[in-house]
Amino acid sequence: MTVEQKYLDKADVLIEALPYIRRFHDKVIVVKYGGAAMVDDGVMRRVMGDIVLLKLVGFKPIVVHGGGKEINRWLERIGIEPHFENGLRVTDEPTMEMAEMVLYKVNKELVSMAESFGVKAIGVSGKDGALMRVNKAYPDGEDLGYVGNIDSVRPEMLEGFLEDDYIPIVCPIGLGEEFHSYNINADVAACAIAKAMHAEKLAFLSDIEGVYRDPKDPSTLISELHASEARQLIEDGTVGGGMVPKLQGCIDAVENGVTRVHILDGRIRHCLLLEIFTNKGVGSSVIGDNTPKFHS
Numbered sequence: 001m002t003v004e005q006k007y008l009d010k011a012d013v014l015i016e017a018l019p020y021i022r023r024f025h026d027k028v029i030v031v032k033y034g035g036a037a038m039v040d041d042g043v044m045r046r047v048m049g050d051i052v053l054l055k056l057v058g059f060k061p062i063v064v065h066g067g068g069k070e071i072n073r074w075l076e077r078i079g080i081e082p083h084f085e086n087g088l089r090v091t092d093e094p095t096m097e098m099a100e101m102v103l104y105k106v107n108k109e110l111v112s113m114a115e116s117f118g119v120k121a122i123g124v125s126g127k128d129g130a131l132m133r134v135n136k137a138y139p140d141g142e143d144l145g146y147v148g149n150i151d152s153v154r155p156e157m158l159e160g161f162l163e164d165d166y167i168p169i170v171c172p173i174g175l176g177e178e179f180h181s182y183n184i185n186a187d188v189a190a191c192a193i194a195k196a197m198h199a200e201k202l203a204f205l206s207d208i209e210g211v212y213r214d215p216k217d218p219s220t221l222i223s224e225l226h227a228s229e230a231r232q233l234i235e236d237g238t239v240g241g242g243m244v245p246k247l248q249g250c251i252d253a254v255e256n257g258v259t260r261v262h263i264l265d266g267r268i269r270h271c272l273l274l275e276i277f278t279n280k281g282v283g284s285s286v287i288g289d290n291t292p293k294f295h296s
C-alpha cells in the first residue's frame with residue numbers, strides 16, 4: 001500500500017518542527033498583535049489560532065494587542081482628528097476615553113476568539129492588578145497628554161495565569177498618576193512585558209513585511225539586524241512613524257534578556273508558525289550585538 005505524497009509532506013512538516021518545539025518548550029513568547037494587522041475577523045481568528053497552537057505544543061504565549069487603526073476610525077466618527085508624534089498618539093481626555101473603550105472591546109474579542117479554539121484565555125489591562133504603572137511621558141520634552149511611560153510591571157499576575165494554563169491577553173492601558181488611565185503605545189507595552197516575564201522571544205505582528213533599508217523599496221528588507229544597526233536606522237531617519245517605537249522596543253528587549261525579536265507581517269497566513277517552526281525565516285529579526293547572525 002502506498003501513502004499519498006501530500007500526507008507524507010504533512011508528516012515532514014511536523015518532523016521539521018520537532019527541534020523547535022523541544023527548544024522552546026515551556027518558554028515565554030510575547031506576541032504583540034498590532035491594529036494594522038487586524039484586517040478582519042478572518043485574519044484575527046487565524047492569528048489567534050496560531051497563538052493557540054503555540055500554547056498547545058508547550059510554549060507559554062502572552063498576547064499584547066494594539067488597535068490604533070480602530071481607535072482612529074472611532075475618533076473620526078465623533079469628529080476628532082487623530083494626531084501622532086513619532087508614532088505616539090496625542091491623547092487628550094476625550095481621546096483617552098475613546099482609546100480605552102475601543103481597546104477593551106478589542107481585548108474581549110481576542111479573548112473570545114482564543115476561547116473558541118478550546119483553550120483558556122484571560123484579558124487584562126495594565127490597570128488590572130497594577131500590571132503596568134506609568135508616569136506621564138514627555139518625549140523630546142513634548143506634552144502629549146495622557147500618554148504613559150512604563151514605570152513598573154508587576155509580572156506575578158501573568159505568572160499566575162500562565163501557571164493556571166491561561167493565555168493572558170494584555171491591553172496597553174496603564175495605571176497613572178491619580179489612578180488615571182494612561183495610553184501606552186502597544187509596542188512599548190509588549191517590550192516591557194517581555195522583559196518582565198523574561199521572555200525567550202518577542203514577535204511584533206504588523207502590516208509590513210519587516211524593516212526596509214529603503215522604505216520605498218520592498219526588495220531592501222533586512223532579514224536580521226544587530227541592536228546597534230537598528231539604533232543607527234532610527235538615528236539616520238531610515239525608519240519613521242510607527243516603526244520607531246517598534247525598533248526601540250526591539251533594542252530594549254534584546255539588551256535586556258530577550259534572545260530574539262521578530263517583526264512580521266501579521267496579514268501573511270501563519271507567519272508566526274513559519275517563523276518559529278520552519279528553517280525559513282520571514283520578516284526581520286533583531287538580536288543583541290553579541291549574538292552571531294543566523295536564523296534561529
Ligand SMILES: Nc1ncnc2c1ncn2[C@@H]1O[C@H](COP(=O)(O)OP(=O)(O)O)[C@@H](O)[C@H]1O
Binds near residue numbers: 238239241
Ligand atoms: N524603514 C521602514 N521599514 C518598514 N516600515 C517603516 C519604515 N519606516 C517607517 N515605517 C512605517 O512603520 C509602520 C509600522 O508601524 P505601525 O503602523 O505602528 O504598525 P502597528 O500598528 O502594527 O504597530 C509601517 O506600516 C511603515 O509605514
Ligand SMILES: CC(=O)N[C@@H](CCC(=O)OP(=O)(O)O)C(=O)O
Binds near residue numbers: 066071088148184187
Ligand atoms: C500612546 C499610543 O500611541 N497608544 C496607542 C495604543 C494602541 C496601539 O499602539 O495600537 P497599534 O499597535 O495598533 O498601533 C494608540 O493610541 O494608538
